[in-house]
Amino acid sequence: MKTTLLKQLIVVSVGGLLVASAASTQLAGQAGAAGQAPGGAPAAQGGRGGRGGGGNIPQGGRGPIKVMVVTKGHVYEREPFFQMWDSWGSDITWSHVEHPAADVMLSPKYSKLFDVYAFFDLGGPGVGGGRAGQPAPVIPPGSFKTANNRFYPPPSEQFKTEFPKLLREGKGFVFLHHASAAWAHTWPEYSEVVGGACDWYAPQRIRGIDNPNHGYFGMTPQFISFVDKNHPITKGLGDGFYVTDEAYACHWFEDSVIPLARTDFQPADPTKNLNPKVKYSNLAAWVKTAENSPVFFTQVGHGSTAWATPAYRQLVLNAIKWAASPEALAWAKANPKRIFNASN
Amino acid sequence: MKILSRKFAWFAVALAIGVGSASLLAQGQWGSGPIKVAIITKGHNFDRDGFFNFWDSLGQDITWTHLQHPAALEFFDPAIADTFDVYAFYDAPGRTATPGPDGKPTYDQPNASARKNLIPFLQKGKGLVFLHHAPAAWNHTWPEYSEMIGSACDWGNPVTFKGKTYPNSGAQGGVKQHITVVNKTHPITQGIGDGFDIVDETYLCPVDEKAKGLIPLLRTDFEPIDKNFPGRYAGGWRYPEKGSQLAGWVRTAEKSPLVYLQNGHDAVAWKNPAFQTLVRNSIKWAASQEARDWAAKNPTKVRKPSNSNSN
Numbered sequence: 321m322k323t324t325l326l327k328q329l330i331v332v333s334v335g336g337l338l339v340a341s342a343a344s345t346q347l348a349g350q351a352g353a354a355g356q357a358p359g360g361a362p363a364a365q366g367g368r369g370g371r372g373g374g375g376n377i378p379q380g381g382r383g384p385i386k387v388m389v390v391t392k393g394h395v396y397e398r399e400p401f402f403q404m405w406d407s408w409g410s411d412i413t414w415s416h417v418e419h420p421a422a423d424v425m426l427s428p429k430y431s432k433l434f435d436v437y438a439f440f441d442l443g444g445p446g447v448g449g450g451r452a453g454q455p456a457p458v459i460p461p462g463s464f465k466t467a468n469n470r471f472y473p474p475p476s477e478q479f480k481t482e483f484p485k486l487l488r489e490g491k492g493f494v495f496l497h498h499a500s501a502a503w504a505h506t507w508p509e510y511s512e513v514v515g516g517a518c519d520w521y522a523p524q525r526i527r528g529i530d531n532p533n534h535g536y537f538g539m540t541p542q543f544i545s546f547v548d549k550n551h552p553i554t555k556g557l558g559d560g561f562y563v564t565d566e567a568y569a570c571h572w573f574e575d576s577v578i579p580l581a582r583t584d585f586q587p588a589d590p591t592k593n594l595n596p597k598v599k600y601s602n603l604a605a606w607v608k609t610a611e612n613s614p615v616f617f618t619q620v621g622h623g624s625t626a627w628a629t630p631a632y633r634q635l636v637l638n639a640i641k642w643a644a645s646p647e648a649l650a651w652a653k654a655n656p657k658r659i660f661n662a663s664n
Numbered sequence: 665m666k667i668l669s670r671k672f673a674w675f676a677v678a679l680a681i682g683v684g685s686a687s688l689l690a691q692g693q694w695g696s697g698p699i700k701v702a703i704i705t706k707g708h709n710f711d712r713d714g715f716f717n718f719w720d721s722l723g724q725d726i727t728w729t730h731l732q733h734p735a736a737l738e739f740f741d742p743a744i745a746d747t748f749d750v751y752a753f754y755d756a757p758g759r760t761a762t763p764g765p766d767g768k769p770t771y772d773q774p775n776a777s778a779r780k781n782l783i784p785f786l787q788k789g790k791g792l793v794f795l796h797h798a799p800a801a802w803n804h805t806w807p808e809y810s811e812m813i814g815s816a817c818d819w820g821n822p823v824t825f826k827g828k829t830y831p832n833s834g835a836q837g838g839v840k841q842h843i844t845v846v847n848k849t850h851p852i853t854q855g856i857g858d859g860f861d862i863v864d865e866t867y868l869c870p871v872d873e874k875a876k877g878l879i880p881l882l883r884t885d886f887e888p889i890d891k892n893f894p895g896r897y898a899g900g901w902r903y904p905e906k907g908s909q910l911a912g913w914v915r916t917a918e919k920s921p922l923v924y925l926q927n928g929h930d931a932v933a934w935k936n937p938a939f940q941t942l943v944r945n946s947i948k949w950a951a952s953q954e955a956r957d958w959a960a961k962n963p964t965k966v967r968k969p970s971n972s973n974s975n
């Protein structure tokens with residue numbers, strides 16, 4: 321743990337300096353804008369106080385693909401993350417919608433608003449038992465209690481009812497990095513939608529197999545190899561890319577996904593994080609279907625170091641474009657994966 | 665353990681390098697307080713880290729959720745409006761002028777459902793807090809919305825308010841002002857004494873100071889006449905009227921308590937202790953049973969002006 325903490329300190333130090341640098345740049349930009357006629361030009365739908373995707377593209381982009389970006393439940397470097405999304409602003413228009421609002425929006429009732437749903441969340445995050453001298457944590461009602469006294473709230477009944485219907489409608493879904501940990505204890509079908517499950521904070525039962533806490537390995541230099549170079553998401557990106565990013569030892573469902581990329585990272589002792597019955601998977605990206613919807617997941621993308629990697633940005637942008645494409649939607653409808661009971 | 669070690673890491677780094685944003689992050693994102701606040705943005709760029717760090721600093725009182733358009737307006741549906749206690753608006757959508765078939769500018773429309781749901785939403789009695797540029801939202805396409813706030817702005821296009829057309833609004837950044845408290849008994853102004861100094865962007869927009877039930881809370885000493893907006897004035901911009909010096913008010917919108925604070929352009933304002941107190945008080949007041957009871961007893965009809973040309 322000491323080694324891990326040291327790694328994280330280094331990661332956070334670098335991240336903090338990047339954030340500080342970004343903030344000072346932004347403030348400098350704002351100071352410049354202050355002397356101008358703010359909002360004076362018709363193009364100033366957001367012409368002040370920050371940056372968009374460049375080329376006079378406002379924050380949130382103005383491209384044709386409408387993306388709902390979901391976060392909450394896991395802290396992250398906000399501005400670098402948003403800047404990555406802005407960098408795709410000529411292709412997408414993105415809207416940030418956090419839990420619990422996101423749970424409401426993930427319904428056919430609101431599906432005309434968005435083409436693709438992108439997740440960098442950790443839905444249903446666990447609450448620890450508290451520490452001495454600290455206020456007792458608020459345990460969400462109906463929570464699942466783990467062996468190490470962590471409490472995980474279930475999704476709302478409305479969400480559980482509506483989300484399967486949205487998947488059956490056929491929309492694009494993109495899951496990034498720690499989104500694989502959402503609802504892992506309380507909604508096993510959700511993990512089947514993603515194609516894997518994680519929890520680094522508590523033991524968990526996945527597909528009937530008991531695992532110890534999963535593994536995370538911060539700022540790990542890795543080479544991500546594309547194992548399917550002809551897929552629209554990877555085509556033209558070469559053999560792969562180097563990235564320094566958090567790696568995982570999680571329970572990926574190798575038998576349920578179409579691999580796109582694998583990492584050369586190998587944990588020293590996979591049995592520390594996985595039941596011996598679960599072979600360590602070095603999957604780093606895949607596609608699959610969930611009901612009638614195309615799904616993409618990549619394990620890469622913890623923080624600003626990964627987000628600043630051009631190949632990573634291109635990979636995720638390609639995934640968004642693919643998930644929104646008529647070809648992907650037709651492919652999913654022709655190859656549906658039934659996950660939820662028809663009554664859902 | 666991962667969470668704890670990360671929090672420790674953030675704390676350690678904050679101490680080591682003294683980065684303000686990192687130290688704020690150490691307090692935790694989204695807060696953990698009892699008041700559930702939807703923070704609504706889109707349509708106006710802003711310093712996102714600074715803004716969200718500001719909301720994190722209120723985290724003992726609130727748990728906040730960022731919610732952007734077009735999803736945001738769906739929550740005017742009374743069936744889901746109770747997802748949040750207070751709706752805080754820092755948005756300004758509907759300002760992009762696109763030439764229509766007849767050559768006249770057209771603007772983004774609000775969600776069709778929101779037009780239908782606005783009055784039932786307001787009649788539920790939800791806490792509403794509008795900050796800074798939020799009166800610029802939907803002015804060209806939804807006159808009731810500007811009526812609801814009691815003001816309307818657009819710095820890039822002429823404004824229509826209460827059936828009258830005004831020139832492009834004025835905005836001047838980095839203006840040193842003194843804000844005077846004009847209602848010292850209201851819960852929102854507690855803890856800031858007679859007033860405070862602030863460096864912030866100021867506006868010249870139409871404000872309905874005589875709106876039914878409007879209670880002034882704050883006034884700026886900045887004189888809003890066109891010559892005091894030198895950037896625009898030098899470019900030929902003129903504004904025939906002196907603007908309002910109201911910098912904060914409460915009123916009701918149907919049965920909902922509503923707050924507007926004109927301050928809050930950027931991190932300079934967000935880090936001003938008096939502004940922080942004002943926003944914290946505004947959120948707590950808007951969420952309070954006291955405010956909801958007051959609004960229920962003093963309802964104001966929100967209607968499109970009879971002489972409005974907007975659709």
